[in-house]
Amino acid sequence: MVLEADLISPGTGKRAAMREVKPPADHPPLKARRIGVLLVNLGTPDGTTYWPMRRYLGEFLSDRRVIEAPRAIWQPILQGIILSTRPKKSGALYASIWNKERDESPLRTITREQGEKLAAELAAEEEVTVDWAMRYGTPSIVERMNALQAQGCEKILVFPLYPQYSATTTATVNDKAFEALMKMRWQPALRTVPPYHDDPAYIDALAESVEQHLAKLDFEPEVVIASYHGLPQSYFRKGDPYHCHCQKTTRLLRETLDWPKTRLIATFQSRFGPEEWLQPYTDKTIEQLAKDGVKRIAVLNPGFVADCLETLEEIAVQNREVFLHHGGEKFSHIPCLNASAGGMRVITKMVMRELQGWL
Ligand SMILES: C=CC1=C(C)c2cc3[nH]c(cc4nc(cc5[nH]c(cc1n2)c(C)c5CCC(=O)O)C(CCC(=O)O)=C4C)c(C)c3C=C
Ligand SMILES: [Fe+2]
Numbered sequence: 609m610v611l612e613a614d615l616i617s618p619g620t621g622k623r624a625a626m627r628e629v630k631p632p633a634d635h636p637p638l639k640a641r642r643i644g645v646l647l648v649n650l651g652t653p654d655g656t657t658y659w660p661m662r663r664y665l666g667e668f669l670s671d672r673r674v675i676e677a678p679r680a681i682w683q684p685i686l687q688g689i690i691l692s693t694r695p696k697k698s699g700a701l702y703a704s705i706w707n708k709e710r711d712e713s714p715l716r717t718i719t720r721e722q723g724e725k726l727a728a729e730l731a732a733e734e735e736v737t738v739d740w741a742m743r744y745g746t747p748s749i750v751e752r753m754n755a756l757q758a759q760g761c762e763k764i765l766v767f768p769l770y771p772q773y774s775a776t777t778t779a780t781v782n783d784k785a786f787e788a789l790m791k792m793r794w795q796p797a798l799r800t801v802p803p804y805h806d807d808p809a810y811i812d813a814l815a816e817s818v819e820q821h822l823a824k825l826d827f828e829p830e831v832v833i834a835s836y837h838g839l840p841q842s843y844f845r846k847g848d849p850y851h852c853h854c855q856k857t858t859r860l861l862r863e864t865l866d867w868p869k870t871r872l873i874a875t876f877q878s879r880f881g882p883e884e885w886l887q888p889y890t891d892k893t894i895e896q897l898a899k900d901g902v903k904r905i906a907v908l909n910p911g912f913v914a915d916c917l918e919t920l921e922e923i924a925v926q927n928r929e930v931f932l933h934h935g936g937e938k939f940s941h942i943p944c945l946n947a948s949a950g951g952m953r954v955i956t957k958m959v960m961r962e963l964q965g966w967l
């Protein structure tokens with residue numbers, strides 16, 4: 609049977625007004641010509657006890673984009689020592705920041721809120737459906753891509769929520785999204801949002817959040833640290849542009865704030881394993897600043913679109929302790945952009961820009 613796509617579409621929104629012709633009763637289900645937008649962040653365990661933590665860390669740390677060591681060497685280490693000790697240790701840290709009301713991690717709460725607010729922003733675009741997913745854990749990319757397809761999305765824009773590109777984050781989200789298409793007979797067209805580490809909307813939102821936060825403090829920080837998630841140094845040498853993206857974000861933010869070089873510095877946090885990671889390390893820098901007599905600092909995390917374990921616990925708790933322990937007196941953590949007005953302006957701008965030609 610041959611049918612014209614234009615004639616067979618059930619149609620919605622603007623297109624529905626064009627022409628609607630019903631397919632025969634025995635025709636396979638047809639798409640509704642919708643456009644999906646899928647926000648994707650890193651991931652999160654479903655609970656803080658041993659098994660949910662083990663499942664989450666097992667999936668995350670089995671990703672060949674994240675750990676590049678040969679499988680035959682890495683898997684015995686992961687399945688042995690790491691997955692017997694780390695779930696308990698990390699679970700206790702997650703428990704200290706857990707959103708008890710919703711029984712979920714802050715990253716999941718904030719990502720959902722970003723999805724809901726983006727849907728409200730795009731309400732005028734009737735044919736757009738907004739959804740959100742996690743690269744590791746739930747809701748998975750495959751599950752939400754399938755859901756979007758089932759709702760009739762012929763086109764999907766995938767938004768890896770990382771301003772700075774890294775193969776360990778951006779690329780692995782995109783890999784998963786394309787993998788989801790492999791199982792679909794009628795694939796939607798797929799677009800991905802590129803990194804936006806130097807986009808003026810992002811830099812302005814960061815500058816505004818820093819200025820607003822500092823204005824509320826009862827002290828003036830001598831140094832402000834822009835702390836990014838780290839990466840093994842070897843990934844950078846092999847060509848991952850993440851380090852350069854972080855440096856550029858920091859420079860543009862410093863220029864926008866009109867601050868001297870010494871007032872805003874970039875560092876790298878969350879080392880994992882014995883390898884050398886990108887430097888300077890956040891904890892070592894904070895310790896040294898305190899030892900050098902710096903009394904007041906603030907830390908922001910420009911690379912994290914949502915507050916999570918690495919910002920709420922590692923920075924706001926552990927690194928605060930490091931600073932105070934070595935002689936520092938005042939420490940403040942500047943929240944991520946999250947679902948704030950500024951944060952949503954950035955997300956909405958990137959989405960509207962990448963939807964051009966589809967709407
Ligand atoms: C080799 C290991 C890791 C690499 C490489 C890595 C890169 C990387 N990660 C983020 C963002 C986040 N990471 C988060 C948690 C987290 N990261 C690692 C390891 C690597 N990350 C682990 C083992 C964990 C789990 C927590 C723990 O057990 O310590 C999170 C927080 C998730 C949450 O739910 O709160 C984020 C976000 C980036 C941006 C990045 C490379 C650029
Ligand atoms: Fe990480």
Ligand SMILES: [Fe+2]
Nearest residue numbers: 851852853855
């Ligand atoms: Fe560089």
